[in-house]
Amino acid sequence: MTACCPSGHASSTTDYCDQCGAPIGAVEVDTSTTTRHDPCPGCSASRSGDDRFCEGCGHDFEAPSAVWEAVVSADRRRSEGQASDLVAFPDVYPERSFRLEVARVQIGRSRPRPGGSVPEIDLAGTPEDQGISHLHALLERQADGSYALRDLGSTNGTTVNDDPTPVGSDAGRPLVDGDRIRLGAWTTVTLRRR
Amino acid sequence: MSNFTADTYQNEFLPTGGTEVNAVVTVTSSGGGSTRPGAEIVILDTSLSMGVPSAKLSAAILATATAIDCIRDGVMFAVISGSTDARIVYPRDGGMAVGSDATRSAARLAVSRLGVDGGTAMGTWLRRAGELFASAPPGARHAILLTDGRNQHETSEQLDEALASVEGCFQCDCRGVGTDWEVGELRRIAQTLLGTVDIVADPRGLADDFRRLTERAMGRATGNVSLRLWTPRGATVTLVRQVAPTIEELTHRGRPVDELSVDYPTGSWGDESRDYHLAIRVSARGLGDEMLAGRVTLIEDGELRGQALVKAIWTEDEQRSTQINREVAHYTGQAELAEAIQDGLEARKAGDCETATIKLGRAVALATASGNASTMKLLAGVVEIDDPVTGTVRLRAGVAEADEMALDTRSTKTVRLGSG
Numbered sequence: 001m002t003a004c005c006p007s008g009h010a011s012s013t014t015d016y017c018d019q020c021g022a023p024i025g026a027v028e029v030d031t032s033t034t035t036r037h038d039p040c041p042g043c044s045a046s047r048s049g050d051d052r053f054c055e056g057c058g059h060d061f062e063a064p065s066a067v068w069e070a071v072v073s074a075d076r077r078r079s080e081g082q083a084s085d086l087v088a089f090p091d092v093y094p095e096r097s098f099r100l101e102v103a104r105v106q107i108g109r110s111r112p113r114p115g116g117s118v119p120e121i122d123l124a125g126t127p128e129d130q131g132i133s134h135l136h137a138l139l140e141r142q143a144d145g146s147y148a149l150r151d152l153g154s155t156n157g158t159t160v161n162d163d164p165t166p167v168g169s170d171a172g173r174p175l176v177d178g179d180r181i182r183l184g185a186w187t188t189v190t191l192r193r194r
Numbered sequence: 195m196s197n198f199t200a201d202t203y204q205n206e207f208l209p210t211g212g213t214e215v216n217a218v219v220t221v222t223s224s225g226g227g228s229t230r231p232g233a234e235i236v237i238l239d240t241s242l243s244m245g246v247p248s249a250k251l252s253a254a255i256l257a258t259a260t261a262i263d264c265i266r267d268g269v270m271f272a273v274i275s276g277s278t279d280a281r282i283v284y285p286r287d288g289g290m291a292v293g294s295d296a297t298r299s300a301a302r303l304a305v306s307r308l309g310v311d312g313g314t315a316m317g318t319w320l321r322r323a324g325e326l327f328a329s330a331p332p333g334a335r336h337a338i339l340l341t342d343g344r345n346q347h348e349t350s351e352q353l354d355e356a357l358a359s360v361e362g363c364f365q366c367d368c369r370g371v372g373t374d375w376e377v378g379e380l381r382r383i384a385q386t387l388l389g390t391v392d393i394v395a396d397p398r399g400l401a402d403d404f405r406r407l408t409e410r411a412m413g414r415a416t417g418n419v420s421l422r423l424w425t426p427r428g429a430t431v432t433l434v435r436q437v438a439p440t441i442e443e444l445t446h447r448g449r450p451v452d453e454l455s456v457d458y459p460t461g462s463w464g465d466e467s468r469d470y471h472l473a474i475r476v477s478a479r480g481l482g483d484e485m486l487a488g489r490v491t492l493i494e495d496g497e498l499r500g501q502a503l504v505k506a507i508w509t510e511d512e513q514r515s516t517q518i519n520r521e522v523a524h525y526t527g528q529a530e531l532a533e534a535i536q537d538g539l540e541a542r543k544a545g546d547c548e549t550a551t552i553k554l555g556r557a558v559a560l561a562t563a564s565g566n567a568s569t570m571k572l573l574a575g576v577v578e579i580d581d582p583v584t585g586t587v588r589l590r591a592g593v594a595e596a597d598e599m600a601l602d603t604r605s606t607k608t609v610r611l612g613s614g
Contacts, residue, residue: 015503016489021486
């Protein structure tokens, strides 16, 4: 028998939590009849019994698991007409690919200083697009496992595909397979579902 | 196999921001038919001083014979004669004898032929006892150590090393005959080996005392029992003290079991009841919150036998949070009483009459308030009591050394609430 206390600790004692001492009350999970589940891939909350949806973020545990990927490339078309050295289009731009494994994926450019925050999708390093802010945008996992995009108050803004309207920083813009996120001078991040 | 029950006495209510949780846990063991064979060793001081006067040795031999008579059939036993080294008087084949009419009478005969020789090296005696016990099957292992003098032929460090090497192997009750032995020394041995210490001023009292000790040991049906204390993450155990029937500090004797649990040794149990005072410091929670501050379980041979819960509830109601639980208050007083006696006697020995008068006066007041009649009687042998309630006393001149030592050794004996 294990129980789960109000603070979320798994406890082998069912009266009081064997970690923090909080009374456990009626919340009790008998693991002899229910299988133990991994925590929610969306928000890391523990899954309550065989519940289909996560109590924390609404993630559907039974949805076929999809793997999302962000492919970063340079788009020459976008750099045309821009003459600044800072944002000069690179001669060589190897494609970079990031697997989206956590619920919140930040896109940005880390500063070379100790202790500074490093975004999950870090676009620092040569060839570097100086038009990308240090913390530029955020990909947030939705209940269905797909991602939505928010701008994090970047200097040069974020757009999606050919829509010139900048992505807001309040509401997330849902993304589908193949959407291209445009940021900086010439950087394009393409979302792929595998 | 014994049954253990444990009950908690505490005021679980804490004021806003309160962090100190105090509780007295009473542990009672019952239903233990002696199913275990057990093992018993008598360690008899046979140094030269035991022969002066000769009545001392003969009383010790008689007492040992009495103890041998109390050994039950099937119980392993041996007798060690201690001087500068340790000699096994019985049995002679190096191991331990199995209790029967034949072995008991052979042991009595061997003991009766004992003479005196050499000095006193208790650490060596204890090590030899430890080696013998190691050859016995598991079960309750108990020794009685009788001496009449100081541990002169060993350094204090040697004794400490010997104690460390046998700690947990067996329990040992220590008895000092006459007044030439040192209370602190025997107390150290008894405390480490979870036994008692007492003075037998008159050698003629030894036989009865040995009978009581052996019979109690034979009645102990459990193996080694630990008191396991779980406390929540972030909590600190500030006190673990046995407070009845005697005061034994256990706070620093715990062995961690895991991150949150510590085992404290209690030795083996007969049908008996012991009280423990626990103090736990927790991190304060919100008003109205409840928390388990401690879980006490009794562990015998790795198996759980009964438990008690120590709780904390934060409340705004000062009437509830400011009350001190009666048992906690009582045993806090009993511990203070023992300390006042020991401090007072030490000051008296050092010639500091003022401190001695204050401390022993305080002891008289505490003994009066708690109805500890036996301690009161012993105190009266050392001080003249003008007012037992306020503790106004005068030091007696010409106190018999035996009275002072009796007060010292028995200062840790407590009374239960309402029994006085």
